[in-house]
Amino acid sequence: MIILFTDFGMCDPYVGQIKARLAEYAPAQTVVDLLHEVPDYNSHAGAHLLAAFAAGFQPGSVFLAVVDPGVGTPRDGVVVMAGGRWYVGPDNGLLSLVAARNTDTRLWRITWLPDDLSRTFHGRDVFAVIAAEIARGEFPESKLSQIDKLEVEFDAGELSRVIYIDHFGNAWVGVRNVPKDAQVSAAGKLFKYSESFGFVGKGEGFWFNNSVGLLELAVNRGNAAISFGLKVGDVVQVKDSTTTFH
Amino acid sequence: MIILFTDFGMCDPYVGQIKARLAEYAPAQTVVDLLHEVPDYNSHAGAHLLAAFAAGFQPGSVFLAVVDPGVGTPRDGVVVMAGGRWYVGPDNGLLSLVAARNTDTRLWRITWLPDDLSRTFHGRDVFAVIAAEIARGEFPESKLSQIDKLEVEFDAGELSRVIYIDHFGNAWVGVRNVPKDAQVSAAGKLFKYSESFGFVGKGEGFWFNNSVGLLELAVNRGNAAISFGLKVGDVVQVKDSTTTFH
Amino acid sequence: MIILFTDFGMCDPYVGQIKARLAEYAPAQTVVDLLHEVPDYNSHAGAHLLAAFAAGFQPGSVFLAVVDPGVGTPRDGVVVMAGGRWYVGPDNGLLSLVAARNTDTRLWRITWLPDDLSRTFHGRDVFAVIAAEIARGEFPESKLSQIDKLEVEFDAGELSRVIYIDHFGNAWVGVRNVPKDAQVSAAGKLFKYSESFGFVGKGEGFWFNNSVGLLELAVNRGNAAISFGLKVGDVVQVKDSTTTFH
Numbered sequence: 001m002i003i004l005f006t007d008f009g010m011c012d013p014y015v016g017q018i019k020a021r022l023a024e025y026a027p028a029q030t031v032v033d034l035l036h037e038v039p040d041y042n043s044h045a046g047a048h049l050l051a052a053f054a055a056g057f058q059p060g061s062v063f064l065a066v067v068d069p070g071v072g073t074p075r076d077g078v079v080v081m082a083g084g085r086w087y088v089g090p091d092n093g094l095l096s097l098v099a100a101r102n103t104d105t106r107l108w109r110i111t112w113l114p115d116d117l118s119r120t121f122h123g124r125d126v127f128a129v130i131a132a133e134i135a136r137g138e139f140p141e142s143k144l145s146q147i148d149k150l151e152v153e154f155d156a157g158e159l160s161r162v163i164y165i166d167h168f169g170n171a172w173v174g175v176r177n178v179p180k181d182a183q184v185s186a187a188g189k190l191f192k193y194s195e196s197f198g199f200v201g202k203g204e205g206f207w208f209n210n211s212v213g214l215l216e217l218a219v220n221r222g223n224a225a226i227s228f229g230l231k232v233g234d235v236v237q238v239k240d241s242t243t244t245f246h
Numbered sequence: 247m248i249i250l251f252t253d254f255g256m257c258d259p260y261v262g263q264i265k266a267r268l269a270e271y272a273p274a275q276t277v278v279d280l281l282h283e284v285p286d287y288n289s290h291a292g293a294h295l296l297a298a299f300a301a302g303f304q305p306g307s308v309f310l311a312v313v314d315p316g317v318g319t320p321r322d323g324v325v326v327m328a329g330g331r332w333y334v335g336p337d338n339g340l341l342s343l344v345a346a347r348n349t350d351t352r353l354w355r356i357t358w359l360p361d362d363l364s365r366t367f368h369g370r371d372v373f374a375v376i377a378a379e380i381a382r383g384e385f386p387e388s389k390l391s392q393i394d395k396l397e398v399e400f401d402a403g404e405l406s407r408v409i410y411i412d413h414f415g416n417a418w419v420g421v422r423n424v425p426k427d428a429q430v431s432a433a434g435k436l437f438k439y440s441e442s443f444g445f446v447g448k449g450e451g452f453w454f455n456n457s458v459g460l461l462e463l464a465v466n467r468g469n470a471a472i473s474f475g476l477k478v479g480d481v482v483q484v485k486d487s488t489t490t491f492h
Numbered sequence: 493m494i495i496l497f498t499d500f501g502m503c504d505p506y507v508g509q510i511k512a513r514l515a516e517y518a519p520a521q522t523v524v525d526l527l528h529e530v531p532d533y534n535s536h537a538g539a540h541l542l543a544a545f546a547a548g549f550q551p552g553s554v555f556l557a558v559v560d561p562g563v564g565t566p567r568d569g570v571v572v573m574a575g576g577r578w579y580v581g582p583d584n585g586l587l588s589l590v591a592a593r594n595t596d597t598r599l600w601r602i603t604w605l606p607d608d609l610s611r612t613f614h615g616r617d618v619f620a621v622i623a624a625e626i627a628r629g630e631f632p633e634s635k636l637s638q639i640d641k642l643e644v645e646f647d648a649g650e651l652s653r654v655i656y657i658d659h660f661g662n663a664w665v666g667v668r669n670v671p672k673d674a675q676v677s678a679a680g681k682l683f684k685y686s687e688s689f690g691f692v693g694k695g696e697g698f699w700f701n702n703s704v705g706l707l708e709l710a711v712n713r714g715n716a717a718i719s720f721g722l723k724v725g726d727v728v729q730v731k732d733s734t735t736t737f738h
Contacts, residue, residue, distance in 0.1 A: 198321075211365075
């Protein structure tokens with residue numbers, strides 16, 4: 001399975017071009033759109049999101065992960081094997097959390113470029129081809145060079161900021177598995193804990209550990225982002241008996 | 247074929263997680279995104295939309311239908327067989343119209359929960375698994391218990407309100423097969439009938455019976471929702487020689 | 493492979509209905525969503541976009557191309573074979589650029605209509621069926637009549653206007669392969685040339701030849717459409733040593 005994770009936009013003509021390339025190079029593979037609305041150009045938020053999603057996909061899955069504002073500049077492309085899963089994308093930190101949070105991690109730099117390379121769409125021209133070859137079980141050794149370390153590495157701990165806002169207005173935060181008795185506040189407001197939406201009043205705000213293990217701020221049948229003025233990058237304070245993130 | 251019908255949003259990372267689960271449990275099945283923009287939390291509008299779409303899909307199709315603001319509370323999950331098609335989703339009225347409008351209807355409560363159940367994403371953890379098993383022809387009897395009646399049932403007649411607005415600004419109404427000589431008004435305005443867009447002037451409003459048999463308000467090359475201030479839930483008045491809906 | 497290119501909207505329930513039809517008539521074919529956000533009703537912009545994308549798809553590909561504000565009126569449906577690729581859609585100019593820009597072009601009018609034809613969704617009822625038959629290698633001769641000329645033909649040269657704006661705010665222009673030393677201006681501003689985003693300052697505007705060969709106006713890590721007030725239809729001035737488009 002090839003999983004797409006990008007900031008290319010679900011509605012723009014970029015994803016379709018990638019899928020046409022994948023269909024050419026790996027016709028038998030299932031391709032799944034996980035997310036094409038990673039906050040634009042934000043490889044930091046993307047890295048935390050990708051690391052949270054990864055565990056939900058089977059070992060052997062290949063992630064084509066592209067948030068790449070440096071496309072066309074001398075930044076490298078890389079392949080990461082971590083937790084039994086494969087990741088292909090730019091070396092700008094996006095893949096650094098999945099690399100750091102696993103113990104079986106192996107890294108390769110992509111040394112190959114196609115003859116008809118565009119300057120602005122390596123997701124289609126380079127990363128899709130490499131991902132397709134890995135997915136179909138033909139590891140492209142001749143196009144890669146093993147490396148010891150990524151060029152760009154983000155802190156692999158928690159990121160106590162809003163990293164994604166969904167269409168319901170729910171705000172995802174880059175902090176994992178928060179204890180129920182923690183104090184969570186954002187936008188000057190203390191949020192209460194609830195296991196799910198239907199246990200708080202209509203229009204009431206709360207926090208919960210979401211279905212991929214991240215802290216999430218929400219409003220039952222309402223829009224937390226609008227109600228509390230939350231946006232990607234906002235700091236969220238999380239205090240429990242042992243730790244404070246802020 | 248598995249058909250997805252939800253309010254999860256086309257652009258958020260929920261649909262991709264469901265598709266990964268379906269690919270694992272029913273790898274040979276075609277999966278079609280019918281609609282992921284059912285008005286948020288609105289199982290009533292969703293029920294009328296789903297019932298209108300159903301006839302366009304072949305018998306044996308399996309609908310994974312999830313508009314589920316009560317996820318994580320004690321509401322049940324159900325399987326409905328109606329009109330030769332299968333439906334899997336929450337027992338909150340969403341499936342009650344397809345159930346009521348067919349004569350071959352059979353109903354089951356889902357008694358199974360997976361070990362790694364999340365509190366907020368039963369679409370992925372429960373409904374996708376059941377839908378996959380039905381689609382691949384292995385009816386999961388041991389995970390179900392036959393029932394006589396759904397817990398939540400909506401009125402199975404017409405719903406004379408706006409139930410969906412598309413990106414053109416066209417407003418769908420939950421009333422079927424309206425005679426051409428009916429009087430249709432909304433937002434204080436009487437709409438004229440036209441068979442299609444190109445038969446009225448540019449910028450002119452009209453109503454028609456749309457491609458799934460529902461009343462639709464539109465503007466030729468314009469945006470009816472903006473022009474007339476229409477939104478989901480607005481009442482539409484429909485009077486013909488035999489009936490008045492309002 | 494069947495490639496979808498429409499203004500039906502990625503988030504509305506139209507594309508799913510088309511895919512269900514394709515799955516019925518051409519179950520073994522890969523279907524790729526290239527673009528469902530062609531500017532609404534704008535077959536002129538659509539024609540230039542489609543012609544730019546075509547070369548990136550393999551010969552034998554079948555494009556289902558529908559921007560069809562005249563649906564239900566007497567406008568014809570057509571099949572175009574051009575550059576070794578197939579196109580199915582309305583005869584309103586949308587397919588006229590791919591037809592004019594190739595030398596192997598052949599044209600057919602669609603003479604068949606299904607019994608259960610809707611008045612407003614020929615994309616599903618007519619064009620999808622024809623595209624499916626071509627894709628599965630059974631050319632539907634009995635449903636077609638060869639013609640010499642399309643009813644509606646746009647100028648096959650450059651279109652020096654904004655024809656698409658993506659979610660980053662990048663503005664695509666219908667002019668191909670512009671020399672680096674050309675003078676490009678829009679919204680009263682002269683844009684500088686850059687090969688890609690990362691070579692100009694953060695927030696700085698520039699133009700480049702994009703990954704399908706069209707002129708594109710962008711801002712590094714910013715939104716060109718918002719920064720410069722660009723919208724679809726805006727004139728862009730392009731002057732090089734040999735030609736002026738304006």
